């Protein structure tokens with residue numbers, strides 16, 4: 611595994627305008643204004659945080675994994691990654707990362723993937739796709755299934771072998787690791803804090819995350 615580069619943030623939680631802990635298995639839908647900073651903190655380590663971003667003014671313009679990968683010429687997300695939309699707009703930029711690498715290839719767990727990857731009797735277990743849809747159903751803009759494109763898995767480690775195979779490896783995150791990004795336009799954040807009980811990447815133990823937002827210009831510590 612290559613050496614990971616860690617970048618710390620100067621922002622302090624006491625200055626945050628929003629500070630919330632979200633348990634595993636819960637969805638979260640939240641707006642960010644252009645210029646705000648957003649941090650996802652992995653409280654207990656190796657949690658998978660399935661995330662999508664939408665242009666707040668036009669939710670049909672949303673995070674696009676292919677545009678993001680092509681633009682930076684790399685499949686892993688970390689500090690400096692520009693998260694691009696399906697229309698090629700810049701949604702957010704990752705500004706700090708103490709984990710070092712995040713996945714955007716592995717997708718979100720669903721009843722279908724539970725069945726294919728694990729076994730038929732796992733079909734009815736909680737999944738990120740269900741959490742995404744439940745959170746979206748509370749959105750007055752009437753979003754739903756059609757708005758679920760390929761997502762980001764923050765803190766998840768999905769290395770690609772020389773043959774091009776995806777592998778779900780042990781996590782590279784740990785308690786207290788975080789990733790932070792700046793909204794470059796008004797966006798909506800949709801998170802499923804993964805409830806998955808069958809994947810070794812979270813040690814079969816999904817855990818809570820802490821979500822913080824700072825106004826811009828942000829106060830340095």
Ligand SMILES: [Zn+2]
Nearest residue numbers: 719738804806
């Ligand atoms: Zn999941």
